[in-house]
Amino acid sequence: MARTLWVTWAAALWAALCCRALALEGGMLYPQETPSRERKDLNGLWDFRADFSEDRNQGFLERWYQRPLRESGPVLDMPVPSSFNDLGQDRKLHSFIGWVWYERQVLVPQSWAQDPGTRVMLRISSAHYYTIVWVNGVHVTEHEGGHLPFEVDISKLVQSNPGEPNRITIAINNTLTLHTLPPGMIEHMTDRSRYPKDYFVQKTYFDFFNYAGLHRSVFLYTTPVSYIDDITVTTSVDQGTGLVNYEVVVKSNENFELELLLWDKEGRVVAKGTGARGQLAVPSAQLWWPYLMHEQPAYLYSLEVTLVVQTGAGIVSDVYTLPVGIRTVEVVRSQFLINGKPFYFHGVNKHEDADIRGKGFDWALVMKDFNLLRWLGANSFRTSHYPYAEEVMQLCDRYGIVVIDECPGVGIVFPGSFKNISLKHHLEVMEELVRRDKNHPAVVMWSVANEPASQLAPAAYYLKTVIGHTKALDPTRPVTFVSNSKPEVDHGAPYVDVICINSYYSWYHDFGHLEVIQLQVNTQFENWYKLYQKPIIQSEYGAEAIPGLHQDPPLMFSEEYQKFVLQQYHLALDQKRKDYVIGELIWNFADFMTDQSPQRVVGNKKGIFTRQRQPKGSAFLLRERYWKIANETMYPHLAVTPQYLENQFFYSLV
Numbered sequence: 001m002a003r004t005l006w007v008t009w010a011a012a013l014w015a016a017l018c019c020r021a022l023a024l025e026g027g028m029l030y031p032q033e034t035p036s037r038e039r040k041d042l043n044g045l046w047d048f049r050a051d052f053s054e055d056r057n058q059g060f061l062e063r064w065y066q067r068p069l070r071e072s073g074p075v076l077d078m079p080v081p082s083s084f085n086d087l088g089q090d091r092k093l094h095s096f097i098g099w100v101w102y103e104r105q106v107l108v109p110q111s112w113a114q115d116p117g118t119r120v121m122l123r124i125s126s127a128h129y130y131t132i133v134w135v136n137g138v139h140v141t142e143h144e145g146g147h148l149p150f151e152v153d154i155s156k157l158v159q160s161n162p163g164e165p166n167r168i169t170i171a172i173n174n175t176l177t178l179h180t181l182p183p184g185m186i187e188h189m190t191d192r193s194r195y196p197k198d199y200f201v202q203k204t205y206f207d208f209f210n211y212a213g214l215h216r217s218v219f220l221y222t223t224p225v226s227y228i229d230d231i232t233v234t235t236s237v238d239q240g241t242g243l244v245n246y247e248v249v250v251k252s253n254e255n256f257e258l259e260l261l262l263w264d265k266e267g268r269v270v271a272k273g274t275g276a277r278g279q280l281a282v283p284s285a286q287l288w289w290p291y292l293m294h295e296q297p298a299y300l301y302s303l304e305v306t307l308v309v310q311t312g313a314g315i316v317s318d319v320y321t322l323p324v325g326i327r328t329v330e331v332v333r334s335q336f337l338i339n340g341k342p343f344y345f346h347g348v349n350k351h352e353d354a355d356i357r358g359k360g361f362d363w364a365l366v367m368k369d370f371n372l373l374r375w376l377g378a379n380s381f382r383t384s385h386y387p388y389a390e391e392v393m394q395l396c397d398r399y400g401i402v403v404i405d406e407c408p409g410v411g412i413v414f415p416g417s418f419k420n421i422s423l424k425h426h427l428e429v430m431e432e433l434v435r436r437d438k439n440h441p442a443v444v445m446w447s448v449a450n451e452p453a454s455q456l457a458p459a460a461y462y463l464k465t466v467i468g469h470t471k472a473l474d475p476t477r478p479v480t481f482v483s484n485s486k487p488e489v490d491h492g493a494p495y496v497d498v499i500c501i502n503s504y505y506s507w508y509h510d511f512g513h514l515e516v517i518q519l520q521v522n523t524q525f526e527n528w529y530k531l532y533q534k535p536i537i538q539s540e541y542g543a544e545a546i547p548g549l550h551q552d553p554p555l556m557f558s559e560e561y562q563k564f565v566l567q568q569y570h571l572a573l574d575q576k577r578k579d580y581v582i583g584e585l586i587w588n589f590a591d592f593m594t595d596q597s598p599q600r601v602v603g604n605k606k607g608i609f610t611r612q613r614q615p616k617g618s619a620f621l622l623r624e625r626y627w628k629i630a631n632e633t634m635y636p637h638l639a640v641t642p643q644y645l646e647n648q649f650f651y652s653l654v
């Protein structure tokens with residue numbers, strides 16, 4: 001890509017960022033089918049073309065959005081959702097940087113196109129990284145950032161074109177700069193004796209492959225023109241009575257009535273309310289408990305919100321139903337309390353990552369992962385290092401898997417990434433994340449970043465601001481970021497509610513010296529606790545294991561070495577977990593793809609499952625441990641086997 005074009009694009013991005021107001025417009029309720037709403041998913045094959053021109057600008061010069069993409073030149077069939085990188089046999093597409101173009105024609109039902117009382121929305125659940133959208137050649141929206149949904153009202157366009165297919169064109173640029181989230185850098189190689197003219201590479205400062213494309217579903221959905229735009233629910237418990245505070249935002253009409261019904265699982269209405277704001281009281285409420293913390297985990301009520309508006313054309317109503325879990329979350333001294341009881345995170349860090357589809361959403365993979373989590377006895381995960389699909393969050397609510405919800409703030413390591421432009425975007429991303437995930441009972445904590453250079457002076461203001469902003473957005477949940485620095489130089493730790501630390505003893509140093517792990521883990525915990533007296537989560541630890549590689553006595557990269565590292569950490573964790581250590585999250589649930597480097601053998605192999613979700617030896621070790629901890633901490637009164645418990649839960653969930 002010629003430097004000029006890159007600069008033009010960066011300038012446009014800068015302008016877009018500066019003009020955008022910080023407070024987000026509108027809600028982001030998950031599209032759902034209700035008596036007043038319809039939904040059509042646009043998943044399947046789209047026309048696709050990567051702009052391989054030198055400056056990646058051909059698509060804009062030739063206005064590929066103005067006519068069918070296949071008329072612009074050769075197109076590929078590209079599945080949505082999926083990353084585009086690993087679908088072909090083309091090495092150039094695997095590592096492509098720049099603009100790619102997607103296009104799809106869609107015929108909407110007659111009622112959508114002809115009824116002016118219908119609002120037609122186009123929603124893109126995740127497109128990585130910068131996106132521009134046209135409908136029938138008309139520019140309708142732009143969005144910065146993968147991992148979070150955005151949408152646009154396309155009623156007028158669709159309704160001026162009744163009976164005709166509508167052409168949706170989406171251009172996506174995966175370039176990362178110091179100001180994107182996550183950050184990256186384009187390096188132009190100017191030594192002409194080593195690189196051809198205009199040669200550049202994308203550098204990233206995080207350890208996963210920068211997959212790109214339409215990663216999650218694209219939806220069309222409808223609402224009436226007067227509609228429920230947003231619902232915010234927070235819950236508390238007063239002597240057994242569940243209190244559900246609600247706030248409903250209605251758009252496009254000020255003369256409305258709202259009726260709220262809270263249904264239990266048995267189909268009984270347990271509380272009723274009216275108006276845009278209020279509190280519902282549920283006597284003897286069934287609380288939402290995490291998996292393995294209660295015989296009936298993950299109890300969900302349904303909040304049915306009905307809007308009635310009197311318009312010139314008659315009565316219009318809109319209905320939306322939100323799952324609601326009644327639960328409380330608090331950090332008290334060195335404990336993390338859920339419903340007033342100490343909660344110990346025994347879980348995993350994950351990635352959205354799989355063969356062929358990359359970061360593309362896949363129901364089969366999602367279900368396999370949840371079944372493995374339950375098999376493992378894991379009660380929690382962190383969405384390392386970016387927000388996961390909305391459907392995943394919904395399943396966490398349904399299964400009682402507790403979530404530390406992390407934003408894409410990974411790799412913030414250069415002073416250039418602590419500047420105001422980055423900070424502004426980071427705040428905006430937190431707003432988008434909280435807006436999307438605020439109603440999930442499974443989400444118990446926000447994580448604003450992973451391993452930022454928190455020892456650098458500018459990190460102090462940066463982290464304080466992002467953490468403070470997140471707390472203001474949602475005062476009901478603790479906030480953290482994940483640190484790998486030293487406690488005495490960490491500028492962010494004073495502001496967090498829970499200290500999350502990553503360490504890789506006997507992996508990134510002291511290679512092979514397994515005997516020092518316990519001592520070093522102990523010292524780590526003591527140093528952090530001495531300084532901050534806050535609860536601590538070991539938010540990452542682990543070692544690589546090439547599946548099937550055996551060495552005893554253990555050597556690095558063997559399954560035995562991975563197990564040994566885990567065991568040593570566990571011995572140290574066991575000394576502190578009755579104290580102030582409130583959790584352990586293994587790095588990683590499964591092997592995942594990274595950039596190529598001499599440190600990575602076709603990706604990161606610290607998974608306890610392979611990328612194809614087959615267990616390594618360490619998976620069995622962790623399973624025994626997690627069930628044992630569940631029995632001790634959550635079920636002291638039930639001396640039962642993991643298998644029994646697992647079956648109980650399995651059957652209570654199906």
Ligand code: GCB
Nearest residue numbers: 207450451502540587604606
């Ligand atoms: C870390 C990072 C994670 C890496 C991991 C590793 O500290 O947070 O993204 O993948 O270490 O394996 O190096």
